[in-house]
Amino acid sequence: MDEEYDVIVxxxxxxxxxxxxxxxxxxxxxxxxxxxxxxxxDSASLNLTQLYRxxxxxxxxxxxLGRDRDYxxxxxxxxxxxxxxxxxxxxxxxxxxxxxxxxxxxxxxYRDGKVHKVPSNEMEAIKSPxxxxxxxxRAKKFFEFIQNYKADDPATHKGLNLDGPMSAVYEYFGLEPxxxxxxxxxxxLHLDDDYIKEPARDTxxxxxxxxxxMARYGKSPYIYPLYGLGELPQSFARLxxxxxxxYMLDKKADEIVVDDNGKFVGVRSGxxxxxxxxxxGDPSYFGAGASGEGGKIRxxxxxxxxxxxxxxxxxxxxxxxxxxxxxIIPQSQVNRKHDIYVAMISSTHNVCAKGIYVAIVSTVVExxxxxxxxxxxxxxxxxxxxxxxxxxxxxxPTSNGKDDNIFITKSYDATxxxxxxxxxxxxxxxxxxxxxxxxxxxxxxxxx
Amino acid sequence: MARGVRGPVSLRLxxxxxxxxxxxxxxxxxxxxxxxxTISAMSKQLSFKLVLLGExxxxxxxxxxxxxxxQFDDYRESTIGAAFLTQIVTLDDGSTIKFEIWDTAxxxxxxxxxxxxxxxxxxxxxxxxxxxxxxxxxxxxxIRELQRQADPSIIIAxxxxxSDLEARRQVTKEEAQKYAEEEGLLWTETSAKSGEGVTExxxxxxxxxxxxxxxxxxxxxxxxxxxxxxxNGAPRxxxxxxxxxxxxxxxxxxx
Numbered sequence: 001m002d003e004e005y006d007v008i009v010x011x012x013x014x015x016x017x018x019x020x021x022x023x024x025x026x027x028x029x030x031x032x033x034x035x036x037x038x039x040x041x042d043s044a045s046l047n048l049t050q051l052y053r054x055x056x057x058x059x060x061x062x063x064x065l066g067r068d069r070d071y072x073x074x075x076x077x078x079x080x081x082x083x084x085x086x087x088x089x090x091x092x093x094x095x096x097x098x099x100x101x102x103x104x105x106x107x108x109x110y111r112d113g114k115v116h117k118v119p120s121n122e123m124e125a126i127k128s129p130x131x132x133x134x135x136x137x138r139a140k141k142f143f144e145f146i147q148n149y150k151a152d153d154p155a156t157h158k159g160l161n162l163d164g165p166m167s168a169v170y171e172y173f174g175l176e177p178x179x180x181x182x183x184x185x186x187x188x189l190h191l192d193d194d195y196i197k198e199p200a201r202d203t204x205x206x207x208x209x210x211x212x213x214m215a216r217y218g219k220s221p222y223i224y225p226l227y228g229l230g231e232l233p234q235s236f237a238r239l240x241x242x243x244x245x246x247y248m249l250d251k252k253a254d255e256i257v258v259d260d261n262g263k264f265v266g267v268r269s270g271x272x273x274x275x276x277x278x279x280x281g282d283p284s285y286f287g288a289g290a291s292g293e294g295g296k297i298r299x300x301x302x303x304x305x306x307x308x309x310x311x312x313x314x315x316x317x318x319x320x321x322x323x324x325x326x327x328i329i330p331q332s333q334v335n336r337k338h339d340i341y342v343a344m345i346s347s348t349h350n351v352c353a354k355g356i357y358v359a360i361v362s363t364v365v366e367x368x369x370x371x372x373x374x375x376x377x378x379x380x381x382x383x384x385x386x387x388x389x390x391x392x393x394x395x396x397p398t399s400n401g402k403d404d405n406i407f408i409t410k411s412y413d414a415t416x417x418x419x420x421x422x423x424x425x426x427x428x429x430x431x432x433x434x435x436x437x438x439x440x441x442x443x444x445x446x447x448x
Numbered sequence: 449m450a451r452g453v454r455g456p457v458s459l460r461l462x463x464x465x466x467x468x469x470x471x472x473x474x475x476x477x478x479x480x481x482x483x484x485x486t487i488s489a490m491s492k493q494l495s496f497k498l499v500l501l502g503e504x505x506x507x508x509x510x511x512x513x514x515x516x517x518x519q520f521d522d523y524r525e526s527t528i529g530a531a532f533l534t535q536i537v538t539l540d541d542g543s544t545i546k547f548e549i550w551d552t553a554x555x556x557x558x559x560x561x562x563x564x565x566x567x568x569x570x571x572x573x574x575x576x577x578x579x580x581x582x583x584x585x586x587x588x589x590x591i592r593e594l595q596r597q598a599d600p601s602i603i604i605a606x607x608x609x610x611s612d613l614e615a616r617r618q619v620t621k622e623e624a625q626k627y628a629e630e631e632g633l634l635w636t637e638t639s640a641k642s643g644e645g646v647t648e649x650x651x652x653x654x655x656x657x658x659x660x661x662x663x664x665x666x667x668x669x670x671x672x673x674x675x676x677x678x679x680n681g682a683p684r685x686x687x688x689x690x691x692x693x694x695x696x697x698x699x700x701x702x703x
Contacts, residue, residue: 039562069597082686091688097532098564100685217686226685227567234562241553247560 005031005246007432008267008274010253010281013041014229014418015409017236018425019280021093022437024243031274032240033267037250039237041282042392042412045072045228045351051309055388065311066353072228073309073351075390076412077343077360078421079104079222079326082213085422086232087223092439098235102349104222105322109186110329111178115318115380118186120219135176142173142183146207162201169200177332183207185330185339191364191414192331192338209419222326222417226350253285256406262296264405278405278432283395286408298408299395305362305414306370308378311386312357316344318380323348323357326416329376338364340377341416364414365391400431407432493536495546496657499566501594502575503586504557507609510640511575512549515650520641537654545654547571566594571603571653576624578608578637579616584624591631603656605634605649612639 006028009020017039020032038044046054048061048068061068080086080101090096107118111130119125131139150156160169170180184190188206195203213221225231241247255268256279266275282288286298315321327342334340344359345351352358361377370391378384397408410424429437500508513519516535532550539545550569555561566572574590576583587606594604606628608619621637628635634652638645 037559087688096688101688102685223686223688227564231564234564237562238553238555238564241555244554246557247555248558249560251558 003029003274005029005274005276006278007031008033008276008279008281010034010267010279010285011041011409012036012039012233012237012249013282013409013412014043014233014236015421015424015428016041016280016282017233017240018089019409019428019432020245021095021236021239021243022089022425022429023432024240024245025093026433027243030240030245031248031276032237032245033248033251033253033269035250035252035285039249040230040233041284043074043076043229043233045074045230047071047073051388055390065356070347070353071351072230073358074229074345074360075307075309076229077307077341077362077416078229078412078418079224079343079416081209081417081419082216082221082223083209084213084417084419085426086418088439089422089425093236093239095235095239098238099231100226101223102226102324103217104220104224104324104326104345105348106319106325107186107220107222108319108325108327109182110327110333110376110380111182112333115316115327117320118182118220120214130182131176131179135179138174139179142175143211145173146204146211149204149208151201151205160200162204163199165197166200166203167196169204170196181330181332186328187211189328189416190339220326224324224345224349228349228351253281256286258404258406262404278401278407280407280409280428280432282409283397283411286397286406288393288395288411297398298406299397301393302396303394304365304370304391305394306365306374306389306391307360307362308371308374309388309390310359310361310378310381310384311352312344312359312381312383313355313385314382315346315357316342316359316380317382327377327380328416329380334376336363336373337366338414340374341414342377342380343416362414402431493544493546494657494659495548496570497550497568498547498571498573498653499550499569500552500573500575501556501561501566501587501590503577503580503583504554506575506577506580506583507640508573508575509551511573511607511609511638511646512551514640514643514646516549518643520643522641535650537650539654543659545657547650547654563597566598569594569598569602570657571605572598573605573607573649573653574633575607575609576619577610578619579610579613581618584608584619584627588627591633595631601658603634603653604631605636605653606631607635607649608637609640611637611644612641 007023007030009016009030009032012032012034020030024030034041038050048065048071051071051073052059052061108115109118116128116130117124119128145158148156158172160172175183184193184195184203187210188195188203189210190203210221217223237247252269253267254270257265257268257273259265264279266273267279283299288299315323316325316327319325319327324345329340331337331339340361340363342359342361344357346357347354359381361374363374365373367373371389392411394411394413396410401407407428409428413420426437500512502508510520512533513521516533532548534546534548536544536546550565552561552565555565572594574587576587591604591606594602606624608624625635634649636645636649638649640646
């Protein structure tokens, strides 16, 4: 450990592993450490033993749940948007060679006490009870506009000011509030209604991402890696290692060592200090959640997310027996500010034993009784065999790291996908290297 | 669900696979039954994931380099750059199988090998150095780990490398062989430097592999379906490299 590195990366969550992989490919000398003896940090997928160790210390997992190694339970419920930013990075780094993906079978939305399928094609849309006949015609016009829309061709903008609020676009097409709800929450995947006042351009981009992703494989806009999300950080860690990255699990980072000017010098672990030019890490390595620790405040809490991992022995009622679903409860349906999400996967994705279904219900915390806030989601699941609830603080760095060479990533938020994670990767990359992250297609090796 | 087909959507394109792999060396490597060949689209070819395990510096990468390219480099640096190498082996009945050989990329050094590495491995070569008795202890640890974590049908070969350094031998043949027999492992000694025993061990593994892919094993099934589309029934999984296809799937407008 007495070598000097370009970058030390702390924590093996997906954000850190993507950065580590990309930096190694770029030729940087990377040392990657994690205090845990497993990969993934908060974005790990746990087997039963690890799950019980985390939530029920001292308690053995019940034998009826089956073999330990059949389980890979995600801590953070997220799906990959088929045409989104994570897919782009996976393809461009060729990390796809280590992974196998399957579709999420269906996307559902809660309306007036019932679960409805989000139409995945025109036929389903025509039959869907989500809109009345006249509203369907208006919606059709709106989606024709989306289909023809080109960001840099004003002729396709119908004279609308897209830097103006989304509400004006809804008004133009005369869409009912319930349709707006559907478009803004079930398709653009906004967590709350703030977007209505924000520039329409962003929401239109999100809708296009959704429809393009839906069109790509047909059943839902989402894909998911077999054996759980924890495979993602492991794959990027392997990419980093292949390009010379050094990996150390089960290694404590006891101190971030800085010089008199507060600039980063190295990381102390026990009585050895490893030096590097820069450090990147998740908030937990920079004082997040630690109370009464002296020194500089490097991260601040920006909200909380409540998540309940629920073990079911049946599919979710009203979802046509789908083996995997996303179910969105828009905030307006349950008098909240933020939507409630349900993400369910099963043995089809090799994350649990046959006959078991793992659903995670989550939302942004708004009150001092977070568990009550997800009740509307839990109630849709039918009998819950077992439940593991966590309330997680979301941390964000206080500085951009340019002055002290300390670059901190963000906690995983309440969104149902990885787009904000990818945004964070791009942002940290730019701060660390001073250049934009350009995803180059790796040179192809052609068979001789 | 009412519909017949669930999940699987598209084949990973065979073309994609071809550009991913590092092409096998065209020269014959050792035994006559081990002639590497190029992929023939017509022949039924199964692909198997083989992982290398063992302490740092026992010669894991050198063994593969000898097997795949028939080369040896005395001052080989720790592994950098290759995700995996492939080598095709022709069996006695004329059929071929392909090894997709995964190297540790140095992640074993600080006990940081990811579970993903040996997930769905069809076979493992666990290497020790006959001049370092501690490396056999390490090999035993890896074998226990494989027995605990890997697919129960995995074929494990224990391999004592550096047999050319007889004068510095610390691990006797008897000791290693006895252990291998107790655990039901294949065993041999090899020298990546001289080439002794190298092709033979891969050859032995190839002969022990099933002639049809075991159901549910990711490595075998997908690779086989990638190499010989359709030969293996329905494809699994989605292919991220496939470009969106206007003709397939749903309409871009969903309402």
